[in-house]
Amino acid sequence: MLGIGTVAKKIFGTPNDRKVKTTRPLVEKINALEPEYEALDDAGLIAKTQEFKKRIAEGESLDAILPEAFANCREAARRALGLRAFDVQLMGGIFLHQGNISEMKTGEGKTLVATFPAYLNALTGKGVHIVTVNDYLAKRDAEWMGNVFSALGMTTGVVYPQQPDDEKKGAYAADITYATNNELGFDYLRDNMKSSLEEMSQRGHHFAIVDEVDSILIDEARTPLIISGPAQDRSELYVTVDGLIPSLEEDHYKIDEKTKNVTFTDEGNEYIEELLHQKGLLEEGQSLYDPESTTIVHHMNQGLRAHKLFLKDRDYIVRDNEVVLIDEFTGRMMSGRRLSDGLHQAIEAKEGCEIKPENVTLAQVTFQNYFRLYAKLSGMTGTASTEAEEFAQIYGLGVVEVPTNKPIARVDEDDAVYRTAQEKFDAIVTTIKEAHAKGQPILVGTTSIEKSEMLSELLKKAGVTHNVLNARQHEQEAQIVADAGKLGAVTIATNMAGRGTDIKLGGNLDFQIMEAIAADPQADPEEVRKRLEAGHKDDEQAVIDAGGLFVLATERHESRRIDNQLRGRSGRQGDPGRSAFFLSLDDDLMRIFGSERLEKVLSTLGMKEGEAIIHPWVNKSLERAQAKVEGRNFDIRKQLLKFDDVMNEQRKVIFRQRLDIMEATDLSEIIKDMRGEVIDDLIDQYMPPKTYADQWDMEGLYAAVIERLNLDVPVMAWGDEEGVDDDVVADRLEEAAEEMMAEKTEAFGPDQMRMIEKQVLLQTIDSKWREHLLTLEHLRSVVGFRGYAQRDPLNEYKNEAFQLFETMLDSLRQDVTQQLARIRPMTDEEQQQMLRDLRAKQAAMAPKPSETEEREPGAESLKDPTGAALPGFDENDQSTWGNPGRNEACPCGSGKKFKHCHGRLG
The missing domain is CATH 3.40.50.300 (P-loop containing nucleotide triphosphate hydrolases)
Structure with a gap:
């Protein structure tokens, strides 16, 4: 019913x-x-x-x-x-x-x-x-x-x-x-x-x-x-820690494959503590649980993660003495992308590569x-x-x-589950040979470089000609994928490779035309097109007769979506095609999620070696497992986003303020308000409300006024005057500050003064925001422990992040007021020296973007490779720069104009 x-x-x-x-x-x-x-x-x-x-x-x-x-x-x-x-x-x-x-x-x-x-x-x-x-x-x-x-x-x-x-x-x-x-x-x-x-x-x-x-x-x-700048170099510590990890035994740590996490056991902590004492990395009497041990514990944890969770040729490859990450979804190399928090450095130490310094975050945003x-x-x-x-x-x-233009003619077969990986790969090779013998093009999907190369070896032994597409062949990706629909072609690819390039039956005609013209530049392009088009129709028909593109997957991915993408490479625009998934109980997904029940079913059925179980129920059970993983990954992303939303609200406030400042022509009123708030804070601190005159700290106020406002006024004498209260002192300080700023404006000239105010305000906001990002990062890494005290980590993070933001704004007002109170017109010689110092500082802090993995800030600051530096160029010595015009190329070789690079004035 x-x-x-x-x-x-x-x-x-x-x-x-x-x-x-x-x-x-x-x-x-x-x-x-x-x-x-x-x-x-x-x-x-x-x-x-x-x-x-x-x-x-x-x-x-x-x-x-x-x-x-x-x-x-x-x-x-x-x-x-x-x-x-x-x-x-x-x-x-x-x-x-x-x-x-x-x-x-x-x-x-x-x-x-x-x-x-x-x-x-x-x-x-x-x-x-x-x-x-x-x-x-x-x-x-x-x-x-x-x-x-x-x-x-x-x-x-x-x-x-x-x-x-x-x-x-x-x-x-x-x-x-x-x-x-x-x-x-x-x-x-x-x-x-x-x-x-x-x-x-x-x-x-x-x-x-x-x-x-x-x-x-x-x-x-x-x-x-994340856009990051360089931090201090600690490469020796990474190498030392890396030398300790191999001596760990299995009972010293615990790996949770479901959550992709690894932690030390109590035995492991005791063993590590003893080792660190022997190596002199922990002082006598100091334990791993002391606050002073935070850094070394962090390094040990990252070293353990590098060795036990990150595998060469699956998560990264080593190329030209450099650790290059591989995208788990696309199988592509992610050049320039670095894991942060010392994890990338730990992997570099493990592989014996050059260890590049860590970085500090200058700006960051999530894609969400x-x-x-x-x-x-x-x-x-x-x-x-x-x-x-x-x-x-x-x-x-x-x-x-959206409905397809033509009905889908692809045949999607039920999954075939084998008992062992060996049986599965034997069946895969046999199936590929059968399809290849009748000229059917085959796209084989694998989940890692390691597996694609292992399958490639098996096919070589079986005498099957094929192409391999993974991160190592990244540059030829579009070409290899375009050829995957040719008669008899066998292409092994990581599941998502070649996205955006169509696999057309008989091969991609446009690519073939480009290849032919490149091989013979003298040939008439129209003649080449006509000749190849005629042959292509025959090739296309031959592939259609052979059954169209056969997509063969060697494993289920954690996400149904990735499997569907691979399946969808076959049967475009109503083309015939076929897709099949070959699995074994040794596969990661099967091993982690419910292979025991299947093992019992297979034993009950009394299956022989090399036989597979094929039934729609198996598909359903696997999809349920995948849905569980997807749900858990969604929860992780949702939780990450909740934390990032807290920072995002603050980011929007800061970026909006910067924009308002850049759009404004006169910021003197904003600066005046800031100064007024700094004076109010000083009065509240040293002349608290509802207190008597003998309880005031006029000496402290005098020292603070000199430091913060650069004013030498008779504050102590004011405190002894009859009838003077906190409001009167505040008014007098504001008056004195106004007079001093009016004198500075006259000395600099109004236009110059307005420009100085704008630059000081912008630079101070940027500096404070960078410090605030670092503080939030540290807060984020420890706030999870509040859960043990039955307190919600997210609420704790929200409250503390808000307080930190308020503190940052107070500190911003103080710094801007203090800097503007201390500026004075400079001599020509002082001005030149200041420009040199500023340029050297800018060159040292020049930010470069880095993508990071799971909020791990990352990449080193690199020179822009679009040009060559002037011979002998030293960014800290202006005399080596030549004499470039403001609109000429910068002598550092960045490819930018001088005025936008080393010639920037602030």
């Missing part, structure tokens, strides 16, 4: 069906307009853009203009690219415009879909950001879709690492800007470290379309973006909080529905499954 829910779905359709249905009238309107827009000439399409802009400026809504704008964009794409958008692509574009995630299968043309809502929303003149997962895709899509926007009279920009400042500002000023999530986040942080509005790149956060939205907003969301800055956010991917709850809770995004 059917349930009520099932009956309702049959009658009314699912909620997703109903959402799709609402777009059909809009799609019909767009289609009805097609003949009208086909009749326009090229200038007519651009004229329509101007007409739409005018109507929006006069108050017409974007929704009202949507059918006409989409019809105009479809026609422009047809002329510029030869692609006419399908109805389902228009639907995807409508959902994006409405602020949803459009879930569209692989090969449905998401890159083109983004042009429709991007064009419509760019008509407001506020700019649209299209976010991609890597720089190659950002540049490719900007160049490719830029032709469409250009035909519509719109400008396109692309943002990439180490881009010259002027070019970057131009890219953000364009109507549509393509960029990676990392660059957008880093530019936001950099902008909020600039000292004038003219130096800022971004112009607000109006509308963002995030491509591969699940990868960016979920997989990478545990990773805050960066993308929530946008007034409207949307995204597209092939797999989002399994994470719909997280998208809704954290970003307020709905997920809509």
Whole structure:
């Protein structure tokens, strides 16, 4: 008997069906307009853009203009690219415009879909950001879709690492800007470290379309973006600690694979304490539990994590004497990304690499909080529905499954579960040989470099020619993936590799044409295209006859979404295809979650060696295990976000203040208010309210007034006067301070004084914010222990972070007041010396962005590699700089203009 829910779905359709249905009238309107827009000439399409802009400026809504704008964009794409958008692509574009995630299968043309809502929303003149997962895709899509926007009279920009400042500002000023999530986040942080509005790149956060939205907003969301500067070097301690870890025995530590954590046992702590005493790292009588031991305990913990949780060729590789992290989701190398808190240094010590110094955080933001800055956010991917709850809770995004243009013809087989890994891999090799013999292209998904290379060895022994794509072949990624659909091709790849590059049956024709032209530059491109197109049709038919692309997965990933992405590489645009997952009880997911019950089932069935259990029940049980892991990971991200939200509120206050300061022309009133509050605090401290004159500390007040306000006034004599109270003293101090500042303004000149006030205020805010970030980091690392005292760590963190913020603001007022009270006009010689000191300090603290893993701040400060330094250049010796003009390239080789680099005045 059917349930009520099932009956309702049959009658009314699912909620997703109903959402799709609402777009059909809009799609019909767009289609009805097609003949009208086909009749326009090229200038007519651009004229329509101007007409739409005018109507929006006069108050017409974007929704009202949507059918006409989409019809105009479809026609422009047809002329510029030869692609006419399908109805389902228009639907995807409508959902994006409405602020949803459009879930569209692989090969449905998401890159083109983004042009429709991007064009419509760019008509407001506020700019649209299209976010991609890597720089190659950002540049490719900007160049490719830029032709469409250009035909519509719109400008396109692309943002990439180490881009010259002027070019970057131009890219953000364009109507549509393509960029990676990392660059957008880093530019936001950099902008909020600039000292004038003219130096800022971004112009607000109006509308963002995030491509591969699940990868960016979920997989990478545990990773805050951090801009860091160098800290003290402690490499010897890392090496010493690393030498102690191998002597540990199994009962000295405990590994929890479910939570990916490792801790010392009581026996381990006793053993380590004894070892540290022997090595002289702990003084006699000092225990691991003493406050003085915090640093060494931290180093021991990180050393243990480096050895027991981080495996070479799975979590990182060593290349050119450098530890390079590998993204667990994409299998890509993450150059420049460093684990923080000393963990990366511990891994460097373990591998015998050069240990680079740790860093201190100068600015940081999580992807969740960066993308929530946008007034409207949307995204597209092939797999989002399994994470719909997280998208809704954290970003307020709905997920809509957009129907495919052609029905899916792929056959998804039930999982095959073997008893051992050996049996599983034997079956995989046999299956690959069978499919390869009939010419069927095979994409083999693995979960690590180690496993992809092990499988590669097995295939070599079996005599099967194949390609391997993992972090070691990162540069050839797009090419290897493009060839994965060729007749008889066997490609081994980490599960997410090659995202953004289509696997087309018979091979990717565009790549083949580019290869042929590169091999013979003299050949006529049109002739090459015709010749290859003819052969390609035969190749495509041969692959279709062989059954299409076969996706073979060697393991289940922790996330169903990653499995679905791999599966979705086959069967694009109605192509035939096949997908199968081969598992064993030795696989991580099976071992950690419920392999014992399956082991019993297999024993009961009396299975022979090499046999597999294949049943839909097994699939269901595995999906439940994956759902549990996903739920736990979501809880971890949610908890991280709750803590980061506390800092985010404070970050927004500080960044807003900086912006207000940069926009203001006269800050003298703000400075005066700060001075007034400092004086009030001094009076409250030394002349407390409701106290008698003999209880006042006038000597202390006199010393504090000299220190904080640089005023030598007869404070003690005022205390002896009849009828003088705290208000009178406060008024006299304010008067004296006003007179002194008026004299300084006259000496410097009003314009110069206003500029000095602005710079002092900005530099002090930045300095205080950096210190505050470090304090919050330390608070975050210890607040978890409050749980043992039955106190909620999050509430404790909120309360203390708020108090620390208040303290920081008090300290800010004092420092600004004190600095401005002590400035005086300088002689020419003093001025030159000050500029030299300032430049040397700036050069030493020049920040570089680092991405970090799980809020672990990271990368070292590196020179920009876009140019070569002047021979003999020494950033601490101005005489070696030559005599560059303000707009010439900086002699340090950064590629920036001198005025934006070593020539900055503050």
